[in-house]
């Protein structure tokens with residue numbers, strides 16, 4: 525039967541990893557997959573993660589099963605991180621998932637179970653995996669404009685114009701912060717306008733929050749999500765611990781579902797059912813590490829301090845790159861790089877220019893010219909700036 529299979533289109537982000545590794549040049553620069561690297565080019569195990577792992581190793585007495593939807597302590601810690609203290613527990617159901625992608629997938633699954641006719645609205649552009657998961661699930665999708673390619677900024681008027689067409693019961697996917705792939709984000713006022721519009725339409729927001737703490741800070745990066753959670757009766761939030769805890773391979777994520785308190789028990793039951801039907805229990809280790817860190821004041825401080833170092837390091841690289849390009853081009857047309865937030869910025873280069881930067885200068889970025897800023901260091905910034913100018917961007 526396997527003869528009927530045909531190859532799937534390669535994932536353009538993951539494909540770059542192989543191409544980069546195969547390049548023999550030593551001065552090559554990897555700006556592909558969204559992974560944080562320190563100045564030495566290493567993706568470190570965070571200090572608090574190491575300490576929490578040691579503590580778990582010292583104290584853990586069993587590896588028996590946990591609970592089907594995941595551990596309540598993890599749900600509570602994540603709900604507080606995402607929604608803040610005093611979150612509405614009475615209307616919150618939660619699921620421990622296999623990474624942020626698992627949370628995204630389960631959000632689509634529960635939306636489809638609740639409303640089989642739902643259409644999912646995605647921003648253009650978005651993380652490519654959003655689109656392929658939706659297509660794989662055969663969920664109808666529509667896109668709304670998001671990015672002004674000339675200004676390299678959010679095209680809010682176009683976004684709102686397109687969202688006028690959403691129907692009651694549709695799902696509207698939003699990036700909570702650090703938009704992937706563009707780096708351009710909504711202001712809090714704009715979040716308010718989106719909230720009003722979705723409330724008026726009876727649509728349900730689904731927020732992908734994969735980079736909390738990488739943009740303007742842990743609290744600030746959750747502000748839009750919290751605003752929607754306060755104003756709308758139903759909200760889905762897919763939160764990832766991969767980046768902000770640096771535990772990519774542990775596959776740790778959490779789906780939060782806010783709804784009517786009267787439906788909380790059945791929603792919680794449905795979430796557990798979805799885990800059971802898909803992989804039974806979600807992996808425990810990463811979630812246990814996260815819970816240990818978030819509930820221990822000392823470890824939490826250690827984690828927040830290191831996350832802040834990571835965040836300010838990325839901001840420093842953004843400023844340095846914008847400054848370097850200002851100098852080389854004698855213009856301010858790359859200043860947007862300093863205004864964007866998170867790991868990514870879309871440079872606005874053509875596919876040919878992206879190709880030229882790769883062949884001539886060993887710079888690897890995604891074909892749509894998304895750059896992972898966290899893949900840079902102070903030495904590679906000038907190399908990139910020169911390559912951008914040489915490619916005629």
Ligand code: LMR
Pocket residue numbers: 537556557558559651653704
């Ligand atoms: C990315 O966009 O590079 C990351 O979210 C990693 C991934 O899984 O694609």
